[in-house]
Amino acid sequence: TVMFSKIAVVHKTDGNFFLSFRVGNMRRRQLMGTTINAMLVKTKLTAEGELISFFHEHLDITTEGKDDLYLLAWPVVVFHKIDKNSPLWNISPEELLVADFEIIVVLEASCEATGGSIQVRTSYLPSEIQWGYKLAPLMTKYKVDDNYGKYNIDFTEFNKIVPMDT
Numbered sequence: 001t002v003m004f005s006k007i008a009v010v011h012k013t014d015g016n017f018f019l020s021f022r023v024g025n026m027r028r029r030q031l032m033g034t035t036i037n038a039m040l041v042k043t044k045l046t047a048e049g050e051l052i053s054f055f056h057e058h059l060d061i062t063t064e065g066k067d068d069l070y071l072l073a074w075p076v077v078v079f080h081k082i083d084k085n086s087p088l089w090n091i092s093p094e095e096l097l098v099a100d101f102e103i104i105v106v107l108e109a110s111c112e113a114t115g116g117s118i119q120v121r122t123s124y125l126p127s128e129i130q131w132g133y134k135l136a137p138l139m140t141k142y143k144v145d146d147n148y149g150k151y152n153i154d155f156t157e158f159n160k161i162v163p164m165d166t
Contacts, residue, residue, distance in 0.1 A: 001005055001028050002072075002107055004122040006159045007130075009133040010082070012166045017082040019059075021124065022135050023107060023120035024075030024158060029070055033117070036061060038080065040087045042101035057087040059103065077135055078105075093131040102127065136160035 005022035012018075025031055043163070044055035060081045082088045091099060103124040110117050136157045141149050 002118075002120040002159065003075075004024075004068045004120075005103065005135060006128070007133075007161055008103070008129045009123040009135060009161055010093075010129060010131045010166075011134045011164055012087075019080040019082060019088060019103075019129070020077050020135060021066075022075055022077050022138075022158060023072065024155070025072035027111075030112040032112050034072055034107065036078060036105065036107050038078075038105045039126060040101050040103050042087075043061050056104075059086070070107070072109075074151075075138055075155075075158065088154070094127060096131055099126040100141040103129075130161055132163060133161040134164050136162050 003022075003024045003026055005065050007017055008021040010017060010019050036139050037060050038142075039056045041054055041056045046052065061078050061080050063076045064085065080086065081135055092126045105122050105124070107120045108117065138155070138157050140152050140154070
């Protein structure tokens with residue numbers, strides 16, 4: 001199956017705020033042509049007084065590789081930069097506690113073995129977003145001998161978050 005972290009986090013890196021969550025492919029087979037999209041859904045009142053119940057805004061996302069090629073050979077962290085173009089731009093940590101929105105994430109891919117397409121969805125409510133945390137690292141490199149090292153992925157840490165100063 002495809003897993004998403006149970007919690008999303010807001011953290012500060014290089015002077016910028018980011019919303020991030022983790023995605024991992026637990027299948028034995030690779031996923032091909034993977035795309036991940038995220039949108040924020042909320043109620044919006046227009047200037048004319050019209051209430052739009054399911055107004056949605058696209059969230060620009062990237063991974064550690066800074067591109068839109070999602071190779072899920074290992075779990076990846078997906079980032080949304082919170083800048084003036086982000087629908088999360090004006091939300092403070094205090095406002096997040098009482099905010100009314102949902103972030104919906106959709107992953108689409110093809111199964112390597114069958115060529116069949118899959119679609120997996122998750123969502124994050126404000127209560128599932130932790131401000132001032134980061135996702136715990138999963139990957140460690142250990143030395144086997146002088147010329148060769150191996151990586152180890154600790155899936156028990158998949159949903160773990162650690163506090164950080166923001």
